[in-house]
Amino acid sequence: MSSHSIRELFYPESIAVVGASKDPMKRGFRSIQKLLEDGYAGAIYPINPKEPEILGLKCYASLGDIPGSIDLALVCTPAKTLPQVIEQCGKKGAKGAVVLAGGFAEAGDDGQRLQDEMVRVAHAYNVRIVGPNTSGVFNTHKACNIVGFSNLKKGDIGLLSQSGNMALSLVTEAEANGHIGLSTYVGIGNESDIQFNEYFDYFAEDENTKVVVAYVEGMKNGRVFLDALRRITRRKPVVLYKSGRTSAGRSSAKSHTGALAGDYAVSEGVLRQAGAVLARKSDEILSLAEALSLLQPLASRRVAVLADGGGHATIAADALSEHGLTLAPLSQETRQRLSAILPPSAAVANPVDVAGGTDSNPAVFADCASILLEDPQVDGLLITGLYGGYGVRFSQSLTPIEMQTSMRIAAMLEARGKPIIVHSLYGSLYSDLRPAPLTCIREAGVPVYDSLELAVRCMQGLAEFGEAQRRPLAEAEDHPVRSPAFETVLSSCRSEHRTVVLEHEARQALADAGVPMPAPAILARSPHEAVAAFERLGSVPVAMKIVSRDIIHKSDAGGVKLNVGSSDGVRQAFENIVANGRKHVQDPDITGVLVTPMAPKGGVEIIIGVVRDPTYGPVMMFGLGGILVEVLKDVVFRSLPLTEDDAHRMLAEIRASEILNGVRGAAPTDKDALVRLMMGISSLCSAFPEIAELDLNPVLAYSSGVAILDARILLEEVSAVTPQ
């Protein structure tokens, strides 16, 4: 289907308002009023068979009566009229329609049918649909606002929202702020036709949008969403708020990984992986967007703090640390230069406290800022305290000095390319009370916050976007090779109507996928074979585990014997295991007993798993094993396929990651081996979408190499397996 670029919907040369009205309370009136007020330059065609004119514009009985062509239709009529209206739009050659009405998919089966019908017609006529059930769209750069939001300032932040009220919140916050402007808004609505991904692609290209804000409740197709997010975040920051964090985990999941895959934990991992700057609180969304629209990303996490009081210096240091930023160590030279211009009581280590050194001459702020930004260890600067309010606090004669200082500091943005953020306690004062130097420095491109923590959060956002931009590109999506051996396993699973891949089969599959399998595992079908396996393994102590499609919890079934060290012992263990299995389940299908050398002592217990998330598709979980981690849910997620960078970040992102570096004198674990293991699992699961869940639990990670102590693979229900 050759569809219209959705750009034409945001830059329409003509708009028809279907369901135009003379009632000032109705959208069919208010949007026309707003277009006229804002001076929209294109043609506006009200459609209403009962009115001759609305707001001075000639009214048409139907779309077909319009003399010219139309780019966009705003449809204000009820749900049931839609298929017909869209057909008329199509016949008229409209490129898109914004459908406000509710009563579609969100309202149950009948609504879903109506929506499907509308979309069918739209596709037939190549009309792109925004919504239905949307608050509308605006583009301040085209003076095209059919939402009706007032007091919009033109700017460079694009807004995508699944909640009309959240959009209104953000617009109102921008209005209160006075400095923040918006470029474009889309109420996502039901995503019946155009979905998040197309809007992301549009924003990536839109020359008037520098930063995108997305309020996301759910998504129709998580993989497609992530792909588009990955594309746009290479070029522009996306501040994303994902709501619905506290819903219960997937209690139906069968695997350990599934049970730990809380919705938000998965979203958090995969959205950050795709490059989003995730807002954790709704009240930081717009400030993050503002900082990202004004400033370069941070090149590292090293920040200098310039304070004019000990209290703010201390709070800033605390907040930086809590946000994962570090106080840049200052060079000897930097400290000497600061000492030369500050009083003896000043602190010239980071955080820098001028200790009254600016009271009579706030220009010293710019001198200090310049010195700090010249230090190659410093990648960003946070100014905190009274800056901008010296005229208010001390003497009005200082205000002109502060104005010049503001211009000097703002000029450093350009010169050094390092972000500068100001926290000022006078930032909380509005309108006529707000000191002019703060307005001046903000207009020159340095954001000003009245909350010190918010200023630090925004600095963190700049670091996050910097890291997202520097992340290595995923290798071109390769076509993973399906190993014939695992194809055979799948065939037998299908023919045997089982979804449980037996452990020896799983181990083979992993080995085939290039997962380094440190220890051989031999399936023994008789006591005799078990002894032979034992001897083949060098007669070292072995672990023996039952292999049966009917027994999932092997230990509970008495199906595991550890540290078996003699031929006699192995024979006896085989018989015990099989006998226990028979006692445990009625007439079980016992394939045999797996014999493996005991894993070396020590090592850090790890769990690695894959589940198919209903939204995002296959995602990998990484965490430390053991009961504590389960309780503390200290696990991280990424969508597959994984890059090596993703895998390394997963190791670093668990809260207990310090353990992997070696604590209490332990040697560091072999992170490269873990990464290789994770990459292999990623390949296997990419090659075989039939794999529903995979658990390696536990894996022991040593200072050199890893050992997989248990491997479980569950397949999609046979009926769901790709039909051949």
Place this chain on the structure above:
Amino acid sequence: MSSHSIRELFYPESIAVVGASKDPMKRGFRSIQKLLEDGYAGAIYPINPKEPEILGLKCYASLGDIPGSIDLALVCTPAKTLPQVIEQCGKKGAKGAVVLAGGFAEAGDDGQRLQDEMVRVAHAYNVRIVGPNTSGVFNTHKACNIVGFSNLKKGDIGLLSQSGNMALSLVTEAEANGHIGLSTYVGIGNESDIQFNEYFDYFAEDENTKVVVAYVEGMKNGRVFLDALRRITRRKPVVLYKSGRTSAGRSSAKSHTGALAGDYAVSEGVLRQAGAVLARKSDEILSLAEALSLLQPLASRRVAVLADGGGHATIAADALSEHGLTLAPLSQETRQRLSAILPPSAAVANPVDVAGGTDSNPAVFADCASILLEDPQVDGLLITGLYGGYGVRFSQSLTPIEMQTSMRIAAMLEARGKPIIVHSLYGSLYSDLRPAPLTCIREAGVPVYDSLELAVRCMQGLAEFGEAQRRPLAEAEDHPVRSPAFETVLSSCRSEHRTVVLEHEARQALADAGVPMPAPAILARSPHEAVAAFERLGSVPVAMKIVSRDIIHKSDAGGVKLNVGSSDGVRQAFENIVANGRKHVQDPDITGVLVTPMAPKGGVEIIIGVVRDPTYGPVMMFGLGGILVEVLKDVVFRSLPLTEDDAHRMLAEIRASEILNGVRGAAPTDKDALVRLMMGISSLCSAFPEIAELDLNPVLAYSSGVAILDARILLEEVSAVTPQ
């Protein structure tokens, strides 16, 4: 010493300004100007030998020349003049002096000597001192503002700050807010005479102060601070921000507990124990104080959410959960009553979403609020969304309805005693733009926030204060009995110049202190005694551990043998252990070998310890044992003595507390046994201040009872032990 009540410093009938000036930049001018401006009703006496008058007031050459008496002296002269000025204050009968000058204890040894001299004079003349190195004090209810802060609104929040800039921040924020008023301010300064505790006691009594805000960097005497905090928080909320969270732990501490006692972790535990509402961010301090000054504390953590849009409803639910609050389950009746007045698409389970049911009639908000507050399961109400802005958003004709609705909702505060908080996206609009219904409802006592998360944080603050008020009173400080047996141990430690209490001595001390010691531990001094002990214990498998003042890390020295099960084995183990000890250290003093029955398998590994915090004195730590907890620092602290309530809260407050309730089918651990153990340790450490550090690590907690696997006690260095 009968000292003046410090109340007289805050309600002075006369003020002398020592170092009064005609220079408008100087405090000696500005404070007089401010007192006059504000209409201070008492007498003002400028002191300056060179001026005949200042700001129309007669100037005196010295304090002695003043005709009347003076209550308070504001001293603006430099540090070196202070002893003499205080002496003059004393001779004149001044009750207090506010000393602005720096250059005292904060400036080094000379300054410390000057400060000591000043305080000596002050004590001799019974003059109370605020500061030195302070920004000053104000009391809006006496129109007595010698700080010079402008635009102060009279109110009921008292402010204690160790940073002048933080005080200025909070005052400026209150000014920007427009609704928040302050009663009293004190710049703590160097606390040379009056310390935090006296200010807390003063605020507890002050009829004009309902809530206290304290910005604390450090404290001179942590125990006294905590005692006063405990007293005031029985009567009034204290919102406390403790800065300096990221300083390194006490690397010098010898015990495990000491190493984990990060400064902030200890502060957090003991300050909350004493009833403070701890602000974690500087930008939430004033909002918390506002909520606590307006509203009753929450009776439980169950809150109802009333939203007019799905976005805000979802974000509110997420935020409540992240703040440890719960969505109150609504009764059948409540839901039916809501259904009766809301459209069919409304959500009548908590969070309630009116789904347009208020668009044409915002009075429905009050109807819903009333229904929700009548539900006995609901203890607090959060209204979130567009409330107050219906006139702006929809039609001006709705504004009068919203005004009435505001009054109706505010009246429910009184009627039900349950807190109500409003989040409104229109709360971000200031001055002339802010909708009148929001101003109206705030003035009627319902706080309004423009941040949904901040609204929820304030609700959480109300829950925290409620819990602090409901906590059981500590039993009257009993005089713990010093057991003669441990006195004997102390004597031998002293005579042997050792600070290590041997394990068998430590176990005896714990038993004497009433700690239930589940298993006997027998010290054997020979292989023969070891066998006898083994037999006395019933010939069950035993653990054997070396007892030697010279060997701290017993395992490393080969000094531990586990699971020894025969007389021969015990004999051999004894000999091995002693031989290993001799190999490990040159000529060790080996007391013997401790023989204990092996602890039962299973159980949750716990660490309990006590250290003497340099600020707060003895504090107890509780956490789960093991390496993960060490890395994740999942431990909590309380100051001693402990109440049973404290101990129970410690069990509940660790992040992994779920483990104590039993996970993966395990039985819950015996919390009562843990609490008894903690109470016993508390008694022991209270009775014996000689104990510097105590570590029980690990303790195994079973479904019934506990086992202490290792007990270590370190004494203060002998020279530091109480001299007899």
